[in-house]
Amino acid sequence: MKEISISKMARRIPRGERTRQQILETAVDLASAEGLEGLTIGRLAQALSMSKSGLFAHFGSKEELQIATIETARDIFVREIVDPASSLDRGITRLQAMLDKWLSYVERRVFKGGCFFAAAAAEFDGRPGAVRDLIAGLSKSWLKAIEEEVRHAQRIGQFSLGVDPVQMAFELHAMAQEANWSYHLLDDKLAFAHAREGVRRRLELAATRSALSMIQSSADSSRKKSRRKRSNSEKQ
Amino acid sequence: MKEISISKMARRIPRGERTRQQILETAVDLASAEGLEGLTIGRLAQALSMSKSGLFAHFGSKEELQIATIETARDIFVREIVDPASSLDRGITRLQAMLDKWLSYVERRVFKGGCFFAAAAAEFDGRPGAVRDLIAGLSKSWLKAIEEEVRHAQRIGQFSLGVDPVQMAFELHAMAQEANWSYHLLDDKLAFAHAREGVRRRLELAATRSALSMIQSSADSSRKKSRRKRSNSEKQ
């Protein structure tokens, strides 16, 4: 490592690819605040201090830029929510973490304009095409991941057999989307507390008696957050 | 009435005002499909076969056009949902009707692009200004109307005292918004059944024993719908 200069390190990623990544990082921020149509090539070029055509050379069309931007947002979503939850025990523990981390990602404003995918969904749900298909596909796979975790919890006896995983995923997903809506449109700071409380009650209702103790109280979730602010040494 | 010609009848509404209303009806449809920014003066003029400037003369700016369009959408929302529910008994009956009629208005595609306000909220929640303020104000007053109906049901003994009206309004509102999202993004035809089931269970959980019988089953809601399709003679 000693003989490799910093400039050579940077070259391990080709120059063109690095520029592309920088463009996409800025694009994700811009699209989250202004929408995927508001993400214009001119504004993006200006934000990056480069020419429109220089930027455009990295993408074949505006649609390809939009798709690459969505894929970058997906990578962030996976890193912030999917991966951390995947490291936990399957069943109720992981399910509650998926929802808690999703809420926390909205609360921490990972994207300026709230959940990137909720905004993109509302913008493109009526416009057929590759962009809409990608947003719908990603949204559906996240909803199905929640449903699958409910099903697993049921399989290992944490949820009772009467629980309908599709219905339950619908309701849990609804809580998080409502929190995103209420927080961003109404500046409702209590939105996350309400969503966590709604999730907790829904889990309690579905849990078998022996699994009840696995469900974290909503207050725990908040307290953990404040503690994390005070000390960075915790793992979370 | 006999001596008043049709042309004189029409004049009871000034000519300019009638044109304005025609513009706004088209504007609501266009905005519902393409968003409030996608609602451009040029496209709207073309859809109405009139000149841009002729149309623009009715509004001082694009923002005023957007605001007038939102107010027109609000009138439709009130006519389709608020008014019919208001004619019913207060408490659980009216509360369940508010949610059922809201779901039905999405299902019947009163606006092409789904709930007008959900789309407008996602588009403008990050853009400060009069448009955002109007959307937020209308959304909040609808949420508060649900909350107030929960509170009333509690006051007259239909809901138990342990119920938190804010929490409950959050969850009921979430069900309808999730149905709108799932139906339009994922083409999920079962979205409304899931939302109605979620609402019903939430109401059952909150109801006192004597009020339980007032809650309509989700199946009733669907059956009523199919009957309406077969025969138009029913009142609803």
Added chain:
DNA sequence: CCTACCGATCGGTAGG
């Protein structure tokens, strides 16, 4: 990655 363009469309105005 740049300069220098293209036609189309944007919100808005002048003047009638």
Added chain:
DNA sequence: CCTACCGATCGGTAGG
């Protein structure tokens, strides 16, 4: 309510 415009910006291209 119209024609005829305005400067700005859109997505995209030619040619280097």
